[in-house]
Amino acid sequence: MRSQHPVLILLVLTGFITVSFITNLLGPIFPELISDFGIGLMLAGFFPFAFFIAYGVMSVPAGLLVERFGERAMMLFAYSLSALSCGLFVLLPHFAVAMLSLFCLGLAMSVLQVVMNPLLRFAAGSEHYSFMAVLGQLLFGLAAAITPVIYQQLTALPSDAWLYPLLLWLPATMPWLSLYLLFAVICLLMLVWLWFLPFPKHTATEAAAEPESAHHMLQSQWLLLKNRTVQKFFVAIFCYVALEQGIANSMAVYLQQVHQVDAASTGASAVGQFWLNMTIGCVLGLLLLKLFDCRFILLIFGTVSLLLLVLGLSGDKPLALWCLPLLGGSLSVMWSIIFALALNSMPGQHGAVAGILCSGIIGGAFASPLLGLLAEQLDSIRLAMLLLFVPLAYIISIVFWARPLVNNQNWWASRQRQPAAGLEDVA
The missing domain is CATH 1.20.1250.20 (MFS general substrate transporter like domains)
Structure with a gap:
């Protein structure tokens, strides 16, 4: 069982980088969130909780939706939700919006994780999946390591940089919002790539010609859970x-x-x-x-x-x-x-x-x-x-x-x- 699709492999590996950026954005801006929102450590602890709890809410439904609608549709949904969540927080930088944004980002990231791992297995071939998965983890780690560097560069951006006009829309007291703005742009670019990328006829879900009924899908899910x-x-x-x-x-x-x-x-x-x-x-x-x-x-x-x-x-x-x-x-x-x-x-x-x-x-x-x-x-x-x-x-x-x-x-x-x-x- 071997199926090589280099473009799909590149798409998934790029996806791991974007997931890492978004997952690890809290690290460099956590002190600023506490300071700018005037909250304590206990209340600030709900930021990562809101993000991770979304995995428990969305992952199982995402698996069913991938089986029903396919990888491309679910990835389009995830990147759209990510772009909207980041954009909403940039426009309305308030504590409640931050919680909602992080929860929605967690929902989107859980969908991407559910889609990308089986898709990488299909694209690389099952016997090469372990190697490619570790390569994805390597890229994930590298992206996590450079997220603070990107934040430092954004906050010190010179006035002649092409991104600088976009930063003028941000509140002067919240330069960390530039990370959310950057991630919104990255998600939009991923949406464009996905829209024009031709997926193979049979992808990781190997769906049948006739879509499964909701009853059959739930029955299959119950058997998997057992x-x-x-x-x-x-x-x-x-x-x-x-x-x-x-x-x-x-x-x-x-x-x-x-x-x-x-x-x-x-x-x-x-x-x-x-x-x-x-x-x-x-x-x-x-x-x-x-x-x-x-x-x-x-x-x-x-x-x-x-x-x-x-x-x-x-x-x-x-x-x-x-x-x-x-x-x-x-x-x-x-x-x-x-x-x-x-x-x-x-x-x-x-x-x-x-x-x-x-x-x-x-x-x-x-x-x-x-x-x-x-x-x-x-x-x-x-x-x-x-x-x-x-x-x-x-x-x-x-x-x-x-x-x-x-x-x-x-x-x-x-x-x-x-x-x-x-x-x-x-x-």
């Missing part, structure tokens, strides 16, 4: 996002409370290194996926993550400052491999399956509040962060129960097949 394989991979996605967000959001506070590290400088730098290491880890993952089975790579990266987490939470300050940021590298390939194993374990309905899996991203909305609650109850953030071993253990367990119908193409598998072929020739 499928043990789908359920186990949903939990895996939930665990991964909870683990990633739990580490990234708790790291600076842990270093501050346990090792008396300045959160605004050294702590923030450690978090930045975490995301940078995630990008570097993806590069290593791309090489390893050409050499070995993705389950073996997941085992290695999971074991390294376990070791780094133990050392980071039990060691002294230098060890913690070294091990905790390195967790970004060891977590880097997990999302892509889990998603690839899930889709390659199912014979069909990949759009609907992707919808169920993406709803697991809601794990990011609950990780930090739960860790915070435990830290207050136990009066120790170190003890609270021991909870992170639970999702990590589940992710490692995938290696032992995953049974994909299609394995990633790799050197080790081809090497194992060569002796058998030679014996057949001799016989």
